[in-house]
Amino acid sequence: MSDVPMTLRMRRPDDWHLHLRDGPMLDTVVPWSARHFRRAIVMPNLARPVCDARAAAAYRHRILDALARHRARTGIADTFEPLMTVYLTDDTDPRALVDAFRHGTVCAAKLYPAHATTNAAHGVRDVARIMPVLAAMADAGMPLLVHAEATAPSIDVFDREAVFIDQVLVPLVARLPGLKLVVEHITTREGVEFVVSAAATVAATLTPQHLLYNRNAMFQGGLRPHHYCLPVLKREDHRRALRRAATSGNPKFFLGTDSAPHTRQAKESACGCAGIFNAPSALSTYAQVFEEEGALDRLEAFCSLNGPAFYGLAPNAGHVTLVRDGERVPETIDTADGGVLTPFRAGETLDWRVLDDA
Numbered sequence: 001m002s003d004v005p006m007t008l009r010m011r012r013p014d015d016w017h018l019h020l021r022d023g024p025m026l027d028t029v030v031p032w033s034a035r036h037f038r039r040a041i042v043m044p045n046l047a048r049p050v051c052d053a054r055a056a057a058a059y060r061h062r063i064l065d066a067l068a069r070h071r072a073r074t075g076i077a078d079t080f081e082p083l084m085t086v087y088l089t090d091d092t093d094p095r096a097l098v099d100a101f102r103h104g105t106v107c108a109a110k111l112y113p114a115h116a117t118t119n120a121a122h123g124v125r126d127v128a129r130i131m132p133v134l135a136a137m138a139d140a141g142m143p144l145l146v147h148a149e150a151t152a153p154s155i156d157v158f159d160r161e162a163v164f165i166d167q168v169l170v171p172l173v174a175r176l177p178g179l180k181l182v183v184e185h186i187t188t189r190e191g192v193e194f195v196v197s198a199a200a201t202v203a204a205t206l207t208p209q210h211l212l213y214n215r216n217a218m219f220q221g222g223l224r225p226h227h228y229c230l231p232v233l234k235r236e237d238h239r240r241a242l243r244r245a246a247t248s249g250n251p252k253f254f255l256g257t258d259s260a261p262h263t264r265q266a267k268e269s270a271c272g273c274a275g276i277f278n279a280p281s282a283l284s285t286y287a288q289v290f291e292e293e294g295a296l297d298r299l300e301a302f303c304s305l306n307g308p309a310f311y312g313l314a315p316n317a318g319h320v321t322l323v324r325d326g327e328r329v330p331e332t333i334d335t336a337d338g339g340v341l342t343p344f345r346a347g348e349t350l351d352w353r354v355l356d357d358a
């Protein structure tokens, strides 16, 4: 064995599914994403959701302002580009939505079934009722990003993705075959099978946590709130199906971290929030998973090529280098307003360290 650490240089990746929040939390978390990722699809589920072009443009400015403050404070430059999305409601106006897409103000719309997750109370109650919006999106080539979970209380939390695919997505793609659709953060074998067997217009993102852990992680020696996210971690056979999909080389699968910060107080609670803040450790974790699967030669496509191809964008010109010599994840990260975040894999030394190559 040589002493020289293994290195891997690849096009700079993008994050096709990211929660950045607002205010002091935004200031805290956005630099962690900008360190590794050049672009990110920014989720619109703020406390007051981003429901139209105006709100998306204003939010984009707040994100760029937060990065400018970080630059002024630290001298660390970045080229981060937030790609904005609109939150669909029962009342979304199809024409205004498609106009915002055509003008480039937003690049996709997000469908949260009402009450499916954090700040989803204003989401869509019945997909059938927004068919005119979805038809207009299909005509315009505007991607629909879906939180694919059925919400009826009678449906077991571990079955929600599979049921949503059967009840909503299968009929939807049959009715609107031209619709560009990303099934976000898939967690099940059924999710993989749906995406693989659908047309080239249907893709999926995969998170580091669903590739790394099965649902046992939530209960290991006690209740582990920092491993709780939605869709919830699934059983081992699903994790294996996700790993096979991610590393298969199929261009329908690409990186979307679903990094979703909540303060330690909000996570370690009698009713803890769903979401894992993985921005500091996501890229290193993906590299670990691809190495474990003997597929490091396919990591660049998953992280840096498949997503841009789906969205009709060029891959980034810049690069990152991953070095296999270990990187320690902080135990905690202080928020700009006195809170504390516990990042994904807090305190662990990860196999892969990410260098900025420009």
Ligand code: DOR
Pocket: 019, 045, 117, 118, 147, 228, 229, 230, 231, 260, 261, 274, 275, 276
């Ligand atoms: O775990 C999650 N957290 N899943 C989501 O769908 C939303 C996210 C958040 O915004 O906290």
Ligand code: ZN
Pocket: 017, 018, 019, 043, 258, 260
């Ligand atoms: Zn999300």
